[in-house]
Every structure is written in structure tokens, then in C-alpha cells.
Amino acid sequence: xxxxxxxxxxxxxxxxxxxxxxxxxxxxxxxxxxxxxxxxxxxxxxxxxxxxxxxxxxxxxxxxxxxxxxxxxxxxxxxxxxxxxxxxxxxxxxxxxxxxxxxxxxxxxxxxxxxxxxxxxxxxxxxxxxxxxxxxxxxxxxxxxxxxxxxxxxxxxxxxxxxxxxxxxxxxxxxxxxxxxxxxxxxxxxxxxxxxxxxxxxxxxxxxxxxxxxxxxxxxxxxxxxxxxxxxxxxxxxxxxxxxxxxxxxxxxxxxxxxxxxxxxxxxxxxxxxxxxxxxxxxxxxxxxxxxxxxxxxxxxxxxxxxxxxxxxxxxxxxxxxxxxxxxxxxxxxxxxxxxxxxxxxxxxxxxxxxxxxxxxxxxxxxxxxxxxxxxxxxxxxxxxxxxxxxxxxxxxxxxxxxxxxxxxxxxxxxxxxxxxxxxxxxxxxxxxxxxxxxxxxxxxxxxxxxxxxxxxxxxxxxxxxxxxxxxxxxxxxxxxxxxxxxxxxxxxxxxxxxxxxxxxxxxxxxxxxxxxxxxxxxxxxxxxxxxxxxxxxxxxxxxxxxxxxxxxxxxxxxxxxxxxxxxxxxxxxxxxxxxxxxxxxxxxxxxxxxxxxxxxxxxxxxxxxxxxxxxxxxxxxxxxxxxxxxxxxxxxxxxxxxxxxxxxxxxxxxxxxxxxxxxxxxxxxxxxxxxxxxxxxxxxxxxxxxxxxxxxxxxxxxxxxxxxxxxxxxxxxxxxxxxxxx
Numbered sequence: 021x022x023x024x025x026x027x028x029x030x031x032x033x034x035x036x037x038x039x040x041x042x043x044x045x046x047x048x049x050x051x052x053x054x055x056x057x058x059x060x061x062x063x064x065x066x067x068x069x070x071x072x073x074x075x076x077x078x079x080x081x082x083x084x085x086x087x088x089x090x091x092x093x094x095x096x097x098x099x100x101x102x103x104x105x106x107x108x109x110x111x112x113x114x115x116x117x118x119x120x121x122x123x124x125x126x127x128x129x130x131x132x133x134x135x136x137x138x139x140x141x142x143x144x145x146x147x148x149x150x151x152x153x154x155x156x157x158x159x160x161x162x163x164x165x166x167x168x169x170x171x172x173x174x175x176x177x178x179x180x181x182x183x184x185x186x187x188x189x190x191x192x193x194x195x196x197x198x199x200x201x202x203x204x205x206x207x208x209x210x211x212x213x214x215x216x217x218x219x220x221x222x223x224x225x226x227x228x229x230x231x232x233x234x235x236x237x238x239x240x241x242x243x244x245x246x247x248x249x250x251x252x253x254x255x256x257x258x259x260x261x262x263x264x265x266x267x268x269x270x271x272x273x274x275x276x277x278x279x280x281x282x283x284x285x286x287x288x289x290x291x292x293x294x295x296x297x298x299x300x301x302x303x304x305x306x307x308x309x310x311x312x313x314x315x316x317x318x319x320x321x322x323x324x325x326x327x328x329x330x331x332x333x334x335x336x337x338x339x340x341x342x343x344x345x346x347x348x349x350x351x352x353x354x355x356x357x358x359x360x361x362x363x364x365x366x367x368x369x370x371x372x373x374x375x376x377x378x379x380x381x382x383x384x385x386x387x388x389x390x391x392x393x394x395x396x397x398x399x400x401x402x403x404x405x406x407x408x409x410x411x412x413x414x415x416x417x418x419x420x421x422x423x424x425x426x427x428x429x430x431x432x433x434x435x436x437x438x439x440x441x442x443x444x445x446x447x448x449x450x451x452x453x454x455x456x457x458x459x460x461x462x463x464x465x466x467x468x469x470x471x472x473x474x475x476x477x478x479x480x481x482x483x484x485x486x487x488x489x490x491x492x493x494x495x496x497x498x499x500x501x502x503x504x505x506x507x508x509x510x511x512x513x514x515x516x517x518x519x520x521x522x523x524x525x526x527x528x529x530x531x532x533x534x535x536x537x538x539x540x541x542x543x544x545x546x547x548x549x550x551x552x553x554x555x556x557x558x559x560x561x562x563x564x565x566x567x568x569x570x571x572x573x574x575x576x577x578x579x580x581x582x583x584x585x586x587x588x589x590x591x592x593x594x595x596x597x598x599x600x601x602x603x604x605x606x607x608x609x610x611x612x613x614x615x616x617x618x619x620x621x622x623x624x625x626x627x628x629x630x631x632x633x634x635x636x637x638x639x640x641x642x643x644x645x646x647x648x649x650x651x652x653x654x655x656x657x658x659x660x661x662x663x664x665x666x667x668x669x670x671x672x673x674x675x676x677x678x679x680x681x682x683x684x685x686x687x688x689x690x691x692x693x694x695x696x697x698x699x700x701x702x703x704x705x706x707x708x709x710x711x712x713x714x715x716x717x718x719x720x721x722x723x724x725x726x727x728x729x730x731x732x733x734x735x736x737x738x739x740x741x742x743x744x745x746x747x
Contacts, residue, residue, distance in 0.1 A: 024056050024629060025091040027621055028083065031062040032099040033723065035597035035609035036588065040097070041727075041734035042665050043611055046672045047618060049747035050679075053690055054637040056625065058095075063148055065100045065110050066724035072139045073121045080151055087154040092583030093625060094152065095617050098571075098594065100723075101146045101266035103273070103353035105308055110723040111140075117721060126301060145269025145431060150424045155579040156477045157419035157552075158484065159559045162616055165572050166414055168649040173409035174568040177368035177378075183402045184257050185369025185380040188248045189391025194240025196428070196465070197389040201454040202232045202501035204509075209448040213433060213466060215458075216441035221433055225447075228471035230509070232502045233445050233454045235437075235464040241275060241386055245282035248384050252335035258381040259283070260338030260371050262360050262394070265352035267553065270434035271463045275386055276352040277303035283337065283349065287325045294318055305351040330374055342376040357385065358556045361394050362564035368406060369398060389428065389500070390557055396533040397561060404541065407565055413540040415562040416488065416547045418481045419555030422473035422580055428553045433466035467502070469551075474506070476580060478513040481549050485522045492547035493535060495554055497528035506551075529554075571613045576620055584624045588613035598722065605712040605733070606659040615645050615671060636687055640678035647674035659714045666709050669740055673698040697743045708737035 029044060031037065040060075048058050061079045070076035086092040100106060108124050115121060124140050125133040161169075179185065192198055205211075211225040213233075225231065252259040261279045265272040280302045281288045288295065288302070298312045306326070313319045330337055330347060338348040340355070348355055361383060364371060370378040383398065385391035401407070424430070437443070443464050445454040458464060485492040494510055496503040507526060514524065527535060536546045540562075548558050563570040575587035594609065601607045619641045626634035648654075653670040655663045676695035679687045698705070717733040720726025735741050 024054075024625055024631065024634065025093055027051070027056060027058045027625070028061050028086060028094045029058050030083075030094065030096045030099070031060045031064055031067070032097045033064045033066075034098075034100065034594035035601070035607060036097040036594060036611075036614070037064065037725070038598065038601060038607055038719070038730060038734055039609050039611050039614070039664050039668075041731045043614060043668045045735070045741075046668055046744055049744050050637065050672075050675060051622070053687060053747070054631070054633045056622070056634065061094075063099060064723070065102050065106070065143060066114060066721075068143045068147065069107070069110055069114060069121070069140070070119065072142055075119060075121070080148060084151040087152055087579050087583065087585060088581050090582035091628075092579055092581065092585075093621055094584075095586045095588065095614070095621055096148075096152060097588045097614065099148050101148075101269075101353075102144055103265055103269070103351060104144065105304055105351045106353060107140060107143055113721055113723050117724065126304075127299065146267040149421075152585055153421045153577060154423060154581065155577040155585060156422045156473060156480050157417065157555055158480060158576045158578065159419065159555070159573050160416035161414050161563065161567060161572065162574050162645075164646050164649055165567060165612070165616070169567045170410050172652070176366055176406045176409060176565065177370070178406045179368045179401045180380070183369050183380055184255050185364070185382075185398055185402060187383045187385055187391060187395035187398050188244075188251070189385045189388040189395060190240065190244050191388060192240075194237045194244065195389075196234045196236055196387050197500060199237070199456065200232055200234035200501040201456070202230060202505045203453045204228060204230050204505055205447075211448070211453070212444075212446045214444050214446065215435075215437060216439065220435055220443075223433065223466075223468075226470055230469045230474075230502065230505045231445065231453070232467045233443070233456060233464070234501075235443070235456055235458050235462045236271065236275070236386070237459065238278065238461040238463070239459060241278055242282065244386060245279055245384070248382060249282060249335060252382045255382070256335075258336045258338050258371050258373055258379050259384065260348055260355075260360075260364075260381045261384045262355055262357040263352060263386075264357050264553070264556075266356055267556070268428065268434075270431055270436070271465060273303040273352045274436055274463055276305070276349075276355075277301070279384070280305065280349045284326060284329050287322070287329060290325065291318070291322055294322070303352065305354075306347060306349050307351050333373075336373045336379065338371040338381060339374055342372050342374055345374065357394075358560040361385075361397070361557070362561045365397055365401060365561065366564060369402065387428075390529070390554055392529040393533055393554065393557055396530050397537070400534070400537050407541065409566065411543050412566060413542065413544040413546070414566055415536055415540065415558060416484070416545065417555055417559050418477065418484055418492070418547060418549045419552055419559070420469065420473060420477040420550070421552040421555065421577075422476060423470050425469045425473050425552055426467035428465075428467060428551075430465070430467055435464050437462050437464055469506070471509070472580065474509050475513050477549070478510055479517070480578065481524065481547070482514070482517045482519060482522065484547055485524060488545070488547060490545045490547060491523040491525065491539075492549055493532050494524070494526045494549045495529055495532040495551075496526055498526075499528070569610065571610055572616070573613070574616055574620065575613075584621065586617035586621045588617045600659070601733075602717055602719065604659040605715045605717050606661070607664040607734070608655045608657050609664050610654045611664060611667060611671075612645070612648065612654065615641070615648065619645060633684055633687060636682050636684035637679070640675055640682050640687075643678035644671055644674035647678075661713075662706070662710070663713070665734060665736070666706065669698070669705055669709065669737070672740075672744065673702070694743060694747065698740075701739050701743070705737045705740045708739060712736045
């Protein structure tokens, strides 16, 4: 039995899940020497699907209890925030593996189908994070990582002097920003959301929490899409759509569907009857449409009609994969804004057309609430040129996300309105808190932010600002209803702290972006204090520009109960990594995010329990992480170069060497022979690891790999395995 609390390592999806088969045996061999056991918990999409159907333990709910414990300690790797299309693919794979589970009913008609859909719906979108994030977010680049990036700058493509690249977002009263209303509750009470007096949802409101209501006018959305398509044609730029359908799993797929229809308006009009006959849902994208028309008499004709629009180049459509002819409308989860917009900036305001040419784009982001950030990012580079990775400063982020804190709507309180009329938000005593006049089809949503997380968010901001000695900016817009409430609260709670000598400011989104970017261009650092969704956007955009990837960010969540959640970066490119690994045995996923998260997790335990051996283990891991960076041991991108498996070997070698040379005599004695064996056998181990490069790998499944097959593929060095397993 371990005398220290266990660390829970999440078993998740795609590339980081594959990497775990190689990395975790090394991690456990080292941590057990200091009395810490690292155990896994399956919160993968496949695991959650099986749990929803009663065929597996509900590990996510169990972790939801762990984060409420004082000693909770979880290392959380990136997971799939599933779209409906991904969910259906996962179900099909599980069925092929022998699991007796039903299909996902898109349009349920019977009570049984409605019950099945309700169970599966718990697996859609950002289902994991709201359960685990019982604390606010502290995201920043480790100093060693930032210095390495500056010494070894990756390439950012220049913006043309007369660049036509720009962002288009909605303005006025049509979108969520323009229609928002907000209140702060004065007591605990039930709050009813109703349309024309018919209940949509009742929530248990909490005293002092902020409630927001707003809606997207679908008529305004359609007009916006039409205008941007015409503008793209006139300005001869690529038209590209950017949404967050994985997190905003109700609202954004609907907006995606309207964009799909708008771009291919004539095709949808011509084949409306056929699409109705086969059950086409534009919200699911082209990949699903092609499945629906497969085998139909008009299949070839319909495909040709879509292709004709793509080839007309009026305007050009952005491509997800030019080689495969996959457009921006393949699936809503292909255009995740926090992954796609950094690429636009990185590539000099460009995306790729059907020929593979990189051309300037109009990035279409309907919701101005966060569209303003991306608009200013692109405008700044058009005006001032591309960033200099070697000299640019850094953006740190304190993000409000504890207890399901939202500022852009929640799945359970987002509705596609079935009829026109009045949406009311009514308090328990009958007082109408908010009301909205809407049309049929409008997207209405509520978001919530509780008071305890807001207080903790302010506290964390003060602590980090004092520690870092740099300005902190609350990205809050007094002209936005939600933000006006948050400004009042934040200023009230700041008064509880000694802020003498601290530079803490409040700015709207555009001003905050300009302030931060101005300092970054001068090589200066700034703390951005934001809500949850802007946190997502900023902590992908800036790290991708600064470091080349957001996977190298430290992402620490000090839990309200006293424990810690350590997140390991973004997994947006993970699907392509898996595709490459299966095809040629090369995994280019960089596990540095996991290395850094492990160090912070161990540091937390060592400090909390005053354990000297654990502190020595952590110090040695810090040395190993520095060595990993200084010696440039990150995985190569191409088959034939050392990959993820080799990077794990070098981490083990550097870690063992640091322990052998460290101050803890017991650990030094244990790891001296390990370090010698890893150094002496380096050539042999690398030869064994490289022997599988270029060879196809069978891992037994994409969403649910076969553990034995995946472990064999990811641990091909018998020499390394023998050294590690002997520990």
C-alpha cells in the first residue's frame, strides 16, 4: 500500500491515449520508488458510451467525487469532445467489437428511442470538463519551455503588406452578444425558463450566482452568412467558417448547418425533396450527407452538384484536407475555432483551397462575443506584421471555470425554439427576471456563473499577479450584460485583498487584445483573466504562436476542495497522429505536456505531505524535462525519425541520471544502476525502437484500442522494457 495518495491518470482518446501505453509503465516504475502509485481511470469516449449503456463502470462520475476530496490528484489528458458524427462512429466501432449497444437515434420517435438518445447525449460535447473542473484554471508556459521556443523558433508565415485577410462576425442585435441580458440572484430559488408559458427547463438557482439569457436570431444569421459569402466573392478571398461545436454541442452544430446550406444554397434547394426523403441533417455536415445518399439513384448527380460549387471558386471554400477534397463543411468538429484560428494567424492570414494553395481568408465567426478577439488578432498582424517567436513575450491565463462556470451557454439550457413568441426567465415568486421576443428556430441559451468560483478566480488572480510581477487584465466588456455583472463582483472581491503595487486592470475584449499584443511584441508578459470559453481561445492561440503548440502549456487547476487537477494540453491534431501511426508506426505526439503535468502533480503531493523523497523525485523530473528540451528530444514529424516512444526513453534516461546524482541517498542508490543501463544500452534501445518505423500497426480500434495490441505497438524495445519492468 502506498503511504501517499494515488495519482489518477486519465485513460482517454487518440494519440495521447496511445502515448500512455509507452509512458505510464515508465512513470509508475519511478513514482513507486517514492511511494506514489499512478492508476488509470477510463473516461475515453468509448468508456463513457459503454458506461451510459450500463456495460462499464461510470469512471467519470467517480472522478467527479475525487475532485471534491482534499487529496484529489488527477492528471487529465485531452479527451474527445464528441460531435454526433464521432459518437456514431464510436458506437459503430464498439458494435463491431461485439458490444451489444443500439444505434444513436438522430430523430427519435418512440419513447425507447428518446431514452436511448438521452443516454447517449451525456457523451456528446464537453462532457468531461464540467465534471472535473471544480477549480479555476492557471495556464502558462513553463519558463524552460518558453526559453527553448525563443532559442529554437518555429516558423510563422508573414502577412502580406496589403493582406485582405480579416475576420467577419455579426454585429448589432442579431447575435448572442447583442441580445444578452443578465441578473444576479438574491437568494436560492427555482428559476423557470419558458416559451409562451410552456416550461423548457427549471433550474435550482443559487444565491449570488450570475444568470444570463440570450439568443441567436436565425434570420440575422442567414443574412450574415449571405453577406460574407458575397463579400468573399467580391474580395477574392477564401471563405472559412470557425465554430466550437465540440463544447457548444447544441448551438454551434445548428449554426454550422445554416452555413452549410448558405454556401451550397442552390444544391440544397434543388435536392430538398431527396434530402428530406433520406433524412439529411445539414448540422451533421457533408460526411454524414454522403452516407445518407449512398446507394440512392441520384447519389452521383448530387455529389457532382456539390463538387461543381467547390470548383466554381466563387467564392473559394476553405479545405480541411485538399488532397482528399474534404471541405470546411465535412463535419462540424473539423472546424474547432480554438484550433483553426491559430492556424490562420500562424499561416499569415491564409487557409488552403481545393488545389492545396494557401490563400488569404475571411474567417467567419458568427458570435461576436469572442469573434472580437480573433478579429483583433488578425487585424493586428495585418497592421503590424507577423510576430517574432525569438523575442515575443508570453500570455498567461487565469480562467473562470469552476463548478461549470459558463459565459456562453450550457447544453441543458440551450434550445432551438420550436415556435415564435416570448421566452421568459421567471423567479420562484413569479417575478420575470428576463424576457426575449424570438422567432421560430432561434437559438436561445442560458449561462451561469456561481459566486464561490468567482471569488476564487479573483483570489487566484491576485496571487499570480503578485508572484509574477506583471500586469493582469480582466477581459470584461462593460457593454456586455454578463460582463457588467462580473465587473461589479470582481471589483467588490478585489477590495478584500492588499493589491498595493499590483497592476490589475479591466478592459473590453478588443482593448485587452491590443494591450496584450502590444506588450508581447515588446517581449513583455501579461496575465489575461477571462471566462471559460475565452480561456480556451487564448490558451490555444497564444501558445501556438509562442511555442508552436498548446500541448506544451502548464495547465493547473487548484481545486476548491484542496486537491489538484493537472491538464496536459490540447489534442486537436491527435486524429492525424493516430492515422499516421496506424499507417507507418510513427507517433509524432509530443508528451511534454504530460511530463510537465506529472512534475506539478508530484510537486503538489511533496509539498502538501512534506515528503523529502517525493521532493527529490520531482526535482529530478524537473532536470529531466530541462534535458529533454535542451537536447531537443521531441518526436520528429516523419516516419524514420525518432518518435514519441523514443522521447519517453530519453525522459527515463535523464530522470534516472538526475536521481542517481541527486541528494536523496536511497533514490540515488536505486536509480544509479538504472541510469547506467539506460545509457549503456542507448544504441540498442534506439535500434529496437526505430525498427518499427515505416511499418503499419494494428491497434485493434480507434476509439477503443485492444490493450494488448496497442501496448505491443508502443513498447517495441525488449531491452528498455526489461530495464523498466525490473524496477
